[in-house]
Ligand SMILES: Nc1nc2c(c(=O)[nH]1)N[C@H]1C(S)=C(S)[C@@H](COP(=O)(O)OP(=O)(O)OC[C@H]3O[C@@H](n4cnc5c(=O)[nH]c(N)nc54)[C@H](O)[C@@H]3O)O[C@H]1N2
């Protein structure tokens with residue numbers, strides 16, 4: 085199927101599709117923050133993109149795109165795109181702007197930067213996240229610029245850092261089974277993941293496995309679109325996954341279902357683990373997780389007795405105070421049972437560390453030249469913008485919509501409202517954040533610039549060729565920072581690199597997985613697989629990238645950080661069990677995971693997707709609705725000490741009792757009360773990686789007496 089010969093002849097056909105001289109098919113890559121990182125074909129006629137489709141020759145994309153990206157042309161050609169630079173003329177937040185030239189905009193920005201940097205460059209803060217994940221537009225020229233400047237460093241913790249460091253403690257890095265192999269698994273645990281919404285191309289593999297008789301079990305407090313399609317759904321209490329894994333290990337060890345040979349050869353700390361899990365018998369774990377002891381016993385037996393057994397761990401389960409240790413604990417399971425022996429067994433959270441891009445050359449941290457600027461945590465941005473000392477006086481926002489996506493909106497808004505904060509926003513749309521900008525700069529979309537991507541959900545290097553000229557006066561992020569560098573007098577040669585130079589630099593690597601991959605080839609073909617076998621079991625013979633080379637049940641790295649070296653249950657910060665005082669006022673756990681029509685807050689302004697999403701809802705269990713006198717369709721107020729927002733109730737028993745769910749991330753300005761879920765979420769960070777804890781959040785809900793419409 086995927087032999088190199090078949091591959092290249094296919095591509096020649098695509099590249100040579102010149103039946104109509106004015107029509108061209110361009111190889112592109114979906115830029116979004118999603119594990120699938122799809123290969124796309126963009127058809128261009130007379131300089132206009134007229135069609136977009138998934139590349140049929142890419143093994144993971146397999147010819148299909150998700151609903152959102154199938155309509156990416158509507159995003160690129162949206163009538164409300166920002167087409168030229170603008171300066172604010174109204175009050176912050178009012179969204180009133182006047183058109184200015186690029187020169188005027190960049191001169192003003194450079195003058196501000198120079199003035200602030202002369203006092204203290206740490207008063208300047210880059211604010212970027214993962215609006216695009218390509219190296220050129222996400223993490224290269226921009227990072228060089230801020231390193232040279234000596235600006236505050238941003239710790240990008242909104243999404244994945246708890247799980248990333250949890251997995252690192254046990255497995256040694258962001259590695260795991262090849263997601264393509266899920267189709268051969270016999271038992272699949274979909275753990276804190278919702279692939280039908282957030283990882284569609286993995287779901288097609290899971291479906292193939294199911295058709296061949298595999299059992300698929302969702303572990304999720306919410307009956308998501310995925311959970312309802314699984315063979316079994318275990319609806320545990322939020323933030324209790326670590327306890328569930330400890331209970332499973334207790335059963336596996338007690339019932340002698342351990343792969344003793346694998347454990348002896350390829351793991352560290354088994355004897356200590358045996359002692360530890362003795363503290364977590366199924367009855368106790370059942371209490372913690374709010375499920376039956378028998379469910380835990382059966383899950384452990386199914387897991388240990390089915391080969392191959394795969395775990396799709398994903399980010400939903402780690403957005404909690406104990407999320408890092410929970411991910412670490414769960415990732416002990418496949419070594420205990422020897423599931424790693426099979427290519428279709430093991431666990432995967434992210435595949436990012438199979439790649440080896442040259443980030444030092446891309447980002448040039450050496451330009452700091454010995455300076456050690458303060459680090460600001462993205463998950464506590466509200467605090468940074470209001471109480472940091474010295475104050476943040478200027479932010480440059482790109483690939484990020486912080487006012488919609490960062491936690492604790494009230495404090496964020498207070499920060500962005502400060503008259504003494506100068507805010508630059510680079511985006512293609514007037515987001516909630518752009519409304520607070522002093523200067524807005526128009527950004528290209530993926531059809532308008534070069535890029536090179538890795539994926540965190542497959543094993544291919546991906547190229548993005550520009551399909552069309554920039555729309556309006558928009559510019560790629562890389563070009564904006566290049567022009568700003570020139571104005572600032574930054575004369576290091578790296579500020580002259582072209583976008584394609586950056587793509588080439590990304591691939592400079594001696595690591596075996598990167599052998600034979602070069603920009604010219606990947607640009608032409610659209611993608612190249614990392615140099616790894618088609619069906620491989622990465623840890624069948626150990627070889628974990630941990631300090632010991634083994635799967636570390638016991639982690640000296642955690643101990644050095646003052647954290648228990650063994651797996652343990654680290655409870656949520658806000659739950660009925662862990663904080664009964666708070667739960668008296670706010671008894672319901674509030675989850676705000678992504679919905680299928682939006683990509684975080686991207687696409688949430690486009691009419692097609694807003695219509696599909698209808699309006700911001702709160703899903704409730706009928707028992708929680710009944711005691712509050714709430715009926716399906718009622719307007720409700722959801723609140724805690726941090727804030728409140730209005731939503732439309734859907735009484736549908738999708739959440740387990742005690743849990744309410746508001747699918748997200750809506751733009752505030754399109755909501756009836758100008759608010760979204762992050763009105764309620766906290767800036768508290770998780771046990772590892774300084775990560776945001778969006779789903780660790782207690783609230784109360786009441787029926788709104790006067791229906792707002
Ligand atoms: N359509 C769409 N796709 C997306 C995105 C999007 O916004 N829209 N976002 C992208 C991004 S940036 C990311 S990080 C991923 C996110 O996608 P996933 O990694 O799948 O994570 P979430 O959707 O946040 O949560 C997945 C499930 O975890 C459940 N969950 C919440 N708390 C817990 C818990 O304590 N334990 C367990 N077991 N489950 C819990 C939620 O109810 C949810 O159904 O998706 C990517 N793909």
Ligand SMILES: Nc1nc2c(c(=O)[nH]1)N[C@H]1C(S)=C(S)[C@@H](COP(=O)(O)OP(=O)(O)OC[C@H]3O[C@@H](n4cnc5c(=O)[nH]c(N)nc54)[C@H](O)[C@@H]3O)O[C@H]1N2
Pocket residue numbers: 117213214215216221242243481482483484485486488489490510511512513515527528529530561676677678683684685686748749761762765778
């Ligand atoms: N309540 C709640 N909040 C959440 C989450 C949740 O589940 N619930 N999920 C969290 C997660 S997992 C994540 S990853 C974050 C995501 O947070 P963000 O990374 O901020 O994601 P988006 O909201 O999609 O905003 C990205 C912005 O980048 C812009 N953009 C895209 N490409 C480019 C480009 O090339 N140049 C420039 N200049 N701009 C570009 C888009 O137009 C968009 O406005 O949100 C987090 N926030």
Ligand SMILES: [Mo]
Pocket residue numbers: 117242243244399
């Ligand atoms: Mo994310």
